[in-house]
Amino acid sequence: MAESKLKFKCPICLEVLKSPKILPCLHSFCQQCIHEIILATVQNKEPKPTQFTCPICHTVVKPRDPTVDIEKWASILQDNHVVGTAERQECHTCKHHSETSVANFWCKDCNEAFCEKCNAMHGWVKLTSSHNVIPIKDAKFFDSGFDLEVISEKCSLHPSNIIEAFCTDHEELCCVLCLTSSHRKCESVKTLSEITLTKRGNETLEEVLQKMKQETDILLALKETKLILLKDTTGIIEKDAVKFVQTIKCKIDDLLGNFIKQLQIIQDEQDLNIQADVQFLNDFKRTLAHWISATEVIRKCGTETQFFIHSKTMIGQINENITQLGKRFIPDIDTRISFNKHDVLTQVVTDIKAIGTAIVKTTTSEDRTKDLFNLSRKIGIKAVDFEGIAVKHLRNIFIQDADITCGVSIGDNYAIVGAASKNELILYILNIKTGHVVNTTVISKDAMLISLKCLCFDKKTKHLFVVASSFFLQSRILMVEVNNYVIEQPLILSCNIQLGQVIKVGIWDDDLYVLSSEKIQKFKPSLPSKVKGYFTLCLESNINTTSGTNGVALREGTWLYTSGHKQVKCLTIQGNELFSYQSFSLKSPGCLTVTPSGVVVVVDRVGKGSLNAVSSDGKKDKILLQFDKTTRTPTDIWIDDRGEAICVCGGQDIMVYRIETE
Ligand SMILES: [Zn+2]
Ligand SMILES: [Zn+2]
Ligand SMILES: [Zn+2]
Ligand SMILES: [Zn+2]
Ligand SMILES: [Zn+2]
Ligand SMILES: [Zn+2]
Structure with a gap:
């Protein structure tokens, strides 16, 4: 038993759980630890918090009594009795009366442990x-640390009624009172016994989950292979680059060798020439010296006739020398050697900034x-892919005298729509369920x-963010805080530049991206101001979306848009095209949105109009639904956070559709 006690550690402080509390998601924490988490994540974030999220799995937890001060939320959470007494299960009834005794029985109906004595009493009443009472050693969940009492x-x-039915229209658990008060008109209400009877094929929930785990393992293995492949690829490219540079170096060394030889x-040639001149001049100098001394001797000792003959001979000889001198030195050739560097190699030194580019191509x-x-x-999850997606019309919401042009989901079944009415620009917050x-x-x-023009909501x-169009084709972006459904x-x-006509704004990675006619820019607020700042250019683009529609969506770092040429296009945020899709069945694509699983939902404006889906890889499309009446051309489409409902707006209408599996 000591071992199983060790298993139950608090995931926050990593110590053995102290005053263990359990959340509906079956994650357990020390009371103090979860208290600190609640304060850190919820307090001061909202004026009147009503919920917090599990720090492990992010399940939303609403305190049993939300009016209680946030300081006490942790203390009113469900105690985890199973962990609290893991070493030795105590009798709950005795404990309730401040006595301590070892429990031997577990009642599945009461969710309580009993000692011998209390069990006997429990059986008499x-x-x-x-009630279904089993020996405590058979109550396996003690080893799991899950106190099932938390699943109320x-x-x-x-709270005095037990849950008896489930309404699919509202996605709500209902008791008898709920059914009669709020779900009388709902079409798909099923009692829990009905639901239990309709089996999920012939597989249990655990079996399906097990298979999902196996599939996840396959995806994991694929990604891990990709990781290895990536490392291999960059390794190969690096080696290739080194080899490439080495080849260049060898070539350059060879060329240098040749050049030095040539030099x-x-x-040597020039050396020989000059040496010959030097030789000649030395010889001539010696000849002249010889003639000088010879002439002196003859003048002193010889006859005049001898002198005359001598001078004739001598001048003839010198004449020959001078002729040679003339040949050799006129014109006097000066040789200069210079170095003319090769253009391309000069560029290598001055102009070339890289040996090449590593090109990242995405497909x-x-x-x-x-x-x-x-x-x-x-198992009833609606995050549907292209194959499974289907939509069903739920309701139309009508706003009198409004000209609705755009909308956005703000979570929890609420949406904001923007409209113009009697020279005023108006925002409406509405519940799309009611x-x-x-x-x-x-x-x-x-x-x-x-x-x-369009709206964009930053959930964090x-x-x-509201884009308003003006007379002068200069858009203005307004920022509005939304607190507890109050605007x-x-x-x-305000910023450093004129914005021009803004087509769409979107949030990605906490940054606000602004798409206008020719470029995509990012807004950087000059903190602490949230609205004063400057724009930096991300990309010159020619995203010329179908005019007048909200035919652009920013999703997980990709831009999706309908182009003027009846295409649905997908660009990475860096501007690389991922796909460009065109099909005969999409005749006039207008506004679009994207489901959490990446399916593009597009309004086709031909005829009465239709909702179409394009697969996330941009390879196929299908019609989801024909609009049953001609509304004004839909001006915007959006999807709720969970990917469960699609809203299409235009004129005075908001049409709400539920996303279903086929
Ligand atoms: Zn702890
Ligand atoms: Zn959890
Ligand atoms: Zn007892
Ligand atoms: Zn019982
Ligand atoms: Zn109820
Ligand atoms: Zn209902």
Whole structure:
């Protein structure tokens, strides 16, 4: 038993759990540790927090009583009795009466451990006599550390009732009271016994999960192979580069050798020439010296006739020498040797900045997640891939006198739509499940601003970015804080440049990207100001999306857009094209959005219009649904965070569709 006690460590402090608390996701923490996490993650972030997330799996946890002060949230969490007494299970009833005794039995219905005495009493009481009691050694979950009492079967709205049904329309667990009060008109309500009866094929949930785990292993192996391949590839390229440079070095060394040889030959040649001149002059000097001394002797001792004959001979000889001198020195040739460097090699030194470029080319490869998606569909998960995606019309939400041009999901079934109405620009916050508009805020009465082009919501900061178009083809970006479904007064993003016509704004990696007619820019706020800053150019682009529509989406570092040439295109954020898709069935693609699994959902504006899907690799498309009535041309489309609902807006309507599996 000491061993199993060691197993239950707090994932935060890594010590043995102290006052263990368990969350509905079955993760356990020390009370103090989870308390600190709650304070650090929730306190001061929102004016009135109502929930926090599990630090391990991010499951949203709502305190049993949300009105309780946040300081006490950790203390009212479910105690983990199983871990708390892992060493020796105590009788819960006795413990309740401040006594201590060893439990031998476990009642599955009460979720409680009993000692011999209390179990006997539990068996006598009429109410509990039929309960399923097992010997505690058979209650295997003690080794798991999961206290199942945390999975409450009580209705969260009506705690005295137990949950009896599930409404698929609202994705809600219901008790009898819930059913009669809120789900009377719902089409797909099933009692839990009905759900338990309809089996999931012939596989258990665990079997499907096991298969999903195996599929994940396959994906993991593929990625690990890619990792090795990447290392190998860069290794090979590096070797190639080294070899390339070595070849260049060898070649240059060879050329240098040849050049030095050539230089030596030139030197030798020139050397010989000059040496010959030197030789000649020395000879001539000696000849002259000889004639000088000879002439002196003859003048002194010889006859005049001898002198005359001598001088004739001598002058004849000198004449010959002078003729040779003339031949040799007129014109006097001066040889200069210089070094004329090869142009290309000069460029290597001055102009060439790299020996080459490592080119990264991106393509989409075969989708290997298909099996994982198929398996998740089996257990009712709606994150659907292209093959499985289908949509069903749920409801139309109507806003009187509004001209809705754009919308965005802000999470938790809420959306914000932007509209123009009577010279005012208005934002509406609405619940797409109930259709209720919960907030209407006029954000501009400026006559220069004529319409709202698009919206973008930063979930982290709760900032909404609003693009407004003006008369002078100069867009303005407004930033609005959204707190608890209240829209604060807008601030104008001010910056170093004129923006031109902004087509779309999007958030990626905490940065705001702004796509305008010819370029994509990134906004950098000059902190601490959130709205004053400057734009840096990311990319000159010719993303000329179909005009007048919200035909652009920024998703996970890729731009998806419908081009003027009836194509659906995908670019990486660096501007590399991933795909360009065109098909006969997409006649006039307009606004688009992307599901969490990457399926592109496009509005085709031909006829009454339709919703179409394009696969995430840009290889195929299909029609999801024909619009049943001609609304005004849809101006925007968006999807909720969980990829469960699609909204299409235009005119006074917002059409809500549920994403389903086929
Ligand atoms: Zn701890
Ligand atoms: Zn968890
Ligand atoms: Zn007892
Ligand atoms: Zn019982
Ligand atoms: Zn209820
Ligand atoms: Zn319902």
